[in-house]
Amino acid sequence: MAMRIDTSVLRDMKTFGAFDISACFNCGNCTAVCPLSQDSVAFPRRMIRYAQLGQKANVVASRELWLCYYCAECSDTCPRQAEPGEFMASARRFAIAGFDPTTIARRLCRSATFTCALLAAVFAALLVILLAGSPGGPTGRVTSDALLTFVPYETIHWLGVGVGVVALALTVATTVNLLWAISRAPTPGGLGLPARQAQVFPLAAALNAVGTTLAEVFGQMRYRDCDTEKPAPPVPLPLRRWFVHYSIMMGMIGLALATALDYFFKTPGSYVPLWSPVRLLGTVAGAFLVYGATIAVIQRLRKSDKYSSHSLLSDWLFLGLLWGIGVTGFVLELADYASLSSWVGVVFLVHIALAMELILLLPFTKLAHIVYRPLAIWFTEFRSLRATND
Ligand code: SF4
Ligand code: SF4
Structure with a gap:
């Protein structure tokens, strides 16, 4: 059975920051160079993949989002200028908005x-x-x-x-x-x-x-x-x-x-x-x-x-x-x-x-x-x- 990809998730996430992971071809370089990524908590590529596949729940639930400090090492070395570091920062904002039942956090980021x-x-x-x-x-x-x-x-x-x-x-x-x-x-x-x-x-x-x-x-x-x-x-x-x-x-x-x-x-x-x-x-x-x-x-x-x-x-x-x-x-x-x-x-x-x-x-x-x-x-x-x- 073909997997359905929800493209609205990525569109929504883009309103929380300036990244372009549609350019990402999943080379894995960002995860390889990240000084904080480990086998058990590998990032940022996996979170990027979740977003590309429209798996909103998995993006929001990734505790790896909070282990990244945005050193931008991954962004500096990304061959496609997809800005994975900014993606992680945007995903954190997206997650904060996702945990907030009042929608105030979402509107603060977007308007x-x-x-x-x-x-x-x-x-x-x-x-x-x-x-x-x-x-x-x-x-x-x-x-x-x-x-x-x-x-x-x-x-x-x-x-x-x-x-x-x-x-x-x-x-x-x-x-x-x-x-x-x-x-x-x-x-x-x-x-x-x-x-x-x-x-x-x-x-x-x-x-x-x-x-x-x-x-x-x-x-x-x-x-x-x-x-x-x-x-x-x-x-x-x-x-x-x-x-x-x-x-x-x-x-x-x-x-x-x-x-x-x-x-x-x-x-x-x-x-x-x-x-x-x-x-x-x-x-x-x-x-x-x-x-x-x-x-x-x-x-x-x-x-x-x-x-x-x-x-x-x-x-x-x-x-x-x-x-x-x-x-x-x-x-x-x-x-x-x-x-x-x-x-x-x-x-x-x-x-x-x-x-x-x-x-x-x-x-x-x-x-x-x-x-x-x-x-x-x-x-x-x-x-x-x-x-x-x-
Ligand atoms: S380094 Fe860039 S192109 Fe490669 S997986 Fe990471 S975001 Fe995608
Ligand atoms: S910005 Fe985050 S994901 Fe990218 S290299 Fe630095 S700690 Fe790792």
Whole structure:
């Protein structure tokens, strides 16, 4: 019986990025040169084949999508300029859209108008809520206390709780879809698990896989491997892609941690010296975030490599959100130690709204990969350990 090929899948995927795998003749060169591809998790050619055959479920369920860091080695050596690296990036966006039941992620990738309208609407809604109980803007020289009178702490607290709950619910829903998909995907390459009688959960393998995943997330070993395979000319460390990515990631983690510690242990509006550990953590993390976001924006503007050459509007806005949160955070920190005038109230308002918007959009943007990538790494390692142990 002849196999039916659904060409609409490839057409649909092309709206998520700038690749042309219709030119691909399946030579396998991309998989051979990929520094991260292995026998058990070979990519990108297999994902390309799925897309060519219209096997949407297999594309979306490929955990290999999340093991690729877009070093573009494959794109540089593809004899047909099919851009397999960009294909993988587009397939990740396609997968994020596939896991999202609201269709917001899909529309963010495909429509600049929708992207602008959604961001503006969410931002405006957050401002309205934040200002609802405000007695009016601060006047004269502004202190932290005055800022928390302008936007009452209770308003920030309860809005933050609401945003957190909504973002968590959406993230759980999309993550369940990811786990369901990748747990049912076939594992070509000989590490498939044979059917067997019910057995106890392999806890040791699961825990070992957690260790490997944490080492990868915080050490970025695979990303470094991917980056160091790049041909000459060498790029200085502060400008290397893995370092820029690392700066942004550690900046976000550090700021989230500092905010949580402040929330639990600091009286709102109270003074803390610049050298207190939590304040230092927030300052250093903010510096990393602003540095990483600034370099990423410059590299995208200059299109300094293939990764930086293809940007969707949602990528720009995501970087813009990060940069805005970092810079406004520093202005607010300055307000704790210097006497600034009433315009700091606007900065305060914008900072809170941007931070909450970023959290709300987590499941719909590339930020989702902070959840998806570790899970895919864990699952891959878990399966590998199980297959080895059995
Ligand atoms: S190297 Fe290019 S042509 Fe060869 S399989 Fe990969 S994408 Fe296709
Ligand atoms: S972009 Fe790099 S990591 Fe991703 S598939 Fe290509 S060679 Fe492999």
